Amino acid sequence: MARQSAYSAAMGPLQCLLYMSHATRELGADEIARLLDSARGRNEAEAVTGALLHYGGRFVQVLEGEPDAVERCFARIASDNRHARLTRLHNAPCETRRFPDWSMRYVGCAAQPDRAVGAFLDQLELAPGPDNVRQAIALLQRLAGGGGAWQVR
Numbered sequence: 506m507a508r509q510s511a512y513s514a515a516m517g518p519l520q521c522l523l524y525m526s527h528a529t530r531e532l533g534a535d536e537i538a539r540l541l542d543s544a545r546g547r548n549e550a551e552a553v554t555g556a557l558l559h560y561g562g563r564f565v566q567v568l569e570g571e572p573d574a575v576e577r578c579f580a581r582i583a584s585d586n587r588h589a590r591l592t593r594l595h596n597a598p599c600e601t602r603r604f605p606d607w608s609m610r611y612v613g614c615a616a617q618p619d620r621a622v623g624a625f626l627d628q629l630e631l632a633p634g635p636d637n638v639r640q641a642i643a644l645l646q647r648l649a650g651g652g653g654a655w656q657v658r
Contacts, residue, residue, distance in 0.1 A: 520572040521599035522579055523638055525630055526564045526588040540587075541611055541658070548608035553578050556610040556649040561623050563630075564588065566609075567645055569602045594633040594641070603646055610649040611658050 532540070537559070548554070553570035566582075568575045583591055604610060614622075625644065629637045651657045 517571055519569060519599045519602065520575045521595065521597060521603075521642075522568045522575050522593065523595040523641060524564075524566055524568075524579065524582070524591060524593050525626070525633075526582070526591040528559070528562050528564065529587055529589045531562075532559070532587065537611070537613075541609060545608045547581070548578065551577065554602050554604045554607055554609075556604050556607060556612060556645045558612045558645055558648060560612075560614050560619075561626065563626055565626065565629070565641060565645065567604060567642055569599065569604060572598075592630070592633070594629065595638040603642060604649065607649065612645065612648040 548570075551570060551574040553568055553574050555567040555569050557564060557566040568578050570578075579593070582588060622644070625640070629641050649657060
C-alpha cells in the first residue's frame with residue numbers, strides 16, 4: 506500500500522486511457538514475462554498504474570497517471586510491433602486510480618475460453634460508447650482481483 510500513497514502524494518491531475526489492440530502474433534509465456542518486467546519498470550518510474558487483459562488475440566489495457574506520462578506510455582505501445590489495429594477507446598480525466606496497487610496487473614485466461622468475455626470484447630470493439638467503456642474498466646477491475654479461470658500476475 507505504500508506505493509498507493511506515494512502515487513497519490515506525487516500526483517497532479519489524473520488521466521485514464523483505455524485501449525484495445527490485436528496481437529500481431531501468438532505470444533509465449535516467456536515473451537509475456539519479459540514484456541511485463543519491462544513495462545512495469547517504466548510504469549513505476551512514471552507513476553503509471555493499470556491492468557492489461559490479453560485474451561483471444563487481443564489486448565485491452567487501462568492506463569492511469571499524469572496525462573503526459575499516460576501519453577508517453579501509449580506512444581510506446583503504439584510503436585510496439587506486437588500490436589495491430591490499436592484503438593484508443595477512452596481518454597479522459599479521472600478523480601481516483603482504479604488500479605492503485607499495480608504498475609501493470611496482467612490478466613489472462615488460464616483455462617477454457619470465456620465466451621462471455623469474448624463476446625463483450627467483440628461488442629466493445631464495435632461500439633466503444635461510454636456504457637461499454639465503463640463496463641470494460643469494471644471487468645478489468647474484477648478480473649485483476651484474481652480467481653476462477655483467470656490467471657493474474
